[in-house]
Amino acid sequence: MQPPVLKSMATTDRIKLRHLRSLVAISEHGALVRAAEALAITQPAVSKTVAELEEIVGQKLCERSPRGVELTDAGRLLVRYAGSSLRTLREGLDSITRDRSIEAPVVLIGAAPNVAAGVLPKALNLFGQRNPQARVRVRTGTNAQLISELRRGGLDLVLGRLVDPSGMQGLNFEPLYTEVLIFAVRRGHPLAQQRPLSPRALSSFRMVLPDLGTRIREAADRFLLTEGVDDPLNAIETFDTSFGRNYVLQSDAVWCVPEGAVESDLREGVLYRLPLDTHTTEGPVGLTLRADMVPSGALQQVLAAIRDSAVART
Incomplete structure (x- = not known):
């Protein structure tokens, strides 16, 4: 033997x-x-x-x-290591075939829509100033989709909310800040001037909610159920912030969305945040990386820029 x-x-x-x-x-x-x-x-x-x-x-x-x-x-255990091995092999082949004077390493970032519209643009602007020749690719999606791709080696990092701890085996999460869900409407919406405003008033309007099965949808459902809004009227489910934004701007719909996804619209008065206490929907946003990964120099610079931008945000 x-x-x-x-x-x-x-x-x-x-x-x-x-x-x-x-x-x-x-x-x-x-x-x-x-x-x-x-x-x-x-x-x-x-x-x-x-x-x-x-x-x-x-x-x-x-x-x-x-x-x-x-x-x-x-199979899942083997894929965890196989994906990482394939990613490492691609990086090695890139290293020996690339003309470094022309082409810089690519950093692959997965981002939830709330950070893709909020902290990430600021971070990548800072990263670009520090590393003019660097290349970055950003993919958006649900946390579950992005984490799956991270495990396979298709991404270098994921920026978003903490996923279910049971799904974090082999991964490391670094919290950066916390974020709540808010209810946003267009300027001049019937609920914008209503005082006091009860969460139950939401029942009279069509709502735009995150996709079922996502962590933020679970948080939204808990809030609505606790406040007596257990059957949102003809809700539209989407994770597409571009669609959500344009839909509420053209209708009386109410959009349940992470605050970071609409920061600039709130600041500029394009959208209005309904005065509802949603602190129970708060959750950590941060960086998720593979535990066995050795960050490249470019990735370390991206991580530093994201951390700096997150500190400035808070």
Whole structure:
């Protein structure tokens, strides 16, 4: 019988890049067809490749479900390391092929809409002043989407609210500031001059709420339920701040939105914050990074700029 170390080395030697790419693609897309399309290969090829990987590691990595294909616990654990390994490999290849005098490293940032519209532009402006040649890519989405991409190595950091602690294995969260949800309306809205204003008055107007399943939607629902608004009238659900802004400006709708997403509109008087006490919706906003990640010099500079901008905000 081989010693454990030799057995592990033998297993590692059999794993190919295509095995890891196929497993990560299934994790990302949740279906064999979409994973195959992303990899530009056939569905049977993906199935065969994953079956080979399962035979190599000696464990079931994927299971079919009503929603498509889901990873087992072993599959999720392997993807966590596979995504990081693929990301590190890409960075290494970039390092040896890039003409550094022409092209600077790219920092990949995932941002929730509230910070994408609030603290992040200020931070990246500061970063750009300090690093004129640096390149940054920003992707927005729900925290769950961004955290999933971070785990796979598709992002360097996520800036947003703290996710459920049960989903933070292998990740580090650095709190920067706290933020509440507010209820925003257009100027001249019927509720803008109503005093005193009861939260129950919201029931008479269509509401724009965050998507179901998000942390901020959970906070919004708790607030509304506590205040007796348990059935918002024909609510529109969206995580798109551009749509939410334009919709409320053209209607009498009430928008439940993180304060940071509409800071400039509130300051300039474009939107009006209804005078409701929403302190119970407060939550920490901060930086999430992979625990096993060694930040590049460019990423360290981005982190410093974000921290400086967050301090200035508070």
